[in-house]
Amino acid sequence: MGKDESTEKNTTEENKETTEETAQQNKAEQAEEQESNEEATASEEATSEEQETQEEELSPLQKAEIELKEAKDKYLRLYSEFENYRRRTAKEKIEFTKTATEKLVVELLPVLDDFERAKQTFPEAEESEEKDPVREGFEIIYNKFKKTLEKQGVQEIENPTGKELDTNLHEAITQFPAPKEELKGKIVDQVEKGYLLGDKVVRFSKVVVGI
Numbered sequence: 001m002g003k004d005e006s007t008e009k010n011t012t013e014e015n016k017e018t019t020e021e022t023a024q025q026n027k028a029e030q031a032e033e034q035e036s037n038e039e040a041t042a043s044e045e046a047t048s049e050e051q052e053t054q055e056e057e058l059s060p061l062q063k064a065e066i067e068l069k070e071a072k073d074k075y076l077r078l079y080s081e082f083e084n085y086r087r088r089t090a091k092e093k094i095e096f097t098k099t100a101t102e103k104l105v106v107e108l109l110p111v112l113d114d115f116e117r118a119k120q121t122f123p124e125a126e127e128s129e130e131k132d133p134v135r136e137g138f139e140i141i142y143n144k145f146k147k148t149l150e151k152q153g154v155q156e157i158e159n160p161t162g163k164e165l166d167t168n169l170h171e172a173i174t175q176f177p178a179p180k181e182e183l184k185g186k187i188v189d190q191v192e193k194g195y196l197l198g199d200k201v202v203r204f205s206k207v208v209v210g211i
Contacts, residue, residue: 101153101197102197102202105149105152105195105197105202106202106203108149109195109202109203111145112145112146112149113193115141115142115145115146116142116193118138119138119139119142122135122138152197153197153198154195154196154197154202155196156193156194156195156196157169157193157194157195157196157201157205159190159193159205160187160190160205161189161190161207162183162187163186163187164185164187165185165186165187165207165209168201169194169204169205170187170194170204170205170206170207171204171205171206171207172207172208172209173191173206173207173208174208174209175208175209175210176188176189176209176210176211177210177211178210178211179210184210184211185209185210185211186209187208187209187210188208188209188210189207190205190206190207190208191206191207191208192205192206194206
């Protein structure tokens, strides 16, 4: 019994010592962590104070120069945005004008066709004949109308009879036996005139291709 009591006593003392050592270690770690936090806080405060000191040390001229630079950067950004807006608006306006002009021209081309058909109904005037006021009035109106379209950039596509079919300018509506061997595969007749508006085709020449 004496030996068992002695062993139990020793074990109790060892556990007590281990517990005390663990408590001391935890206490030391907490102290180190607290010290680290205090150092970080002190560092942040020092940095903040340093920045405030630097701002206080700036002269009025330096502050004005900084403000001027910021205002200049802001102005340049606003100017750049305005220039982009202006260019975009100008481009949209040009595109809208072109589209509106094209639609109007397409609507007026059949009227020009009617003028030209009506012109063909007049008999050829002889030099010895008296001038026909109706014919003269018609030609004045027709020429004025045609010149007005030309001022807007309307151009008649050259008569392609006898030439190769160009799908960029011509639209083949039918085929017909070629009157000559050399006209096979080529355009033998133009049914309806084609027109350009600037460089853009607004109406293809309607043609007949020889076979």
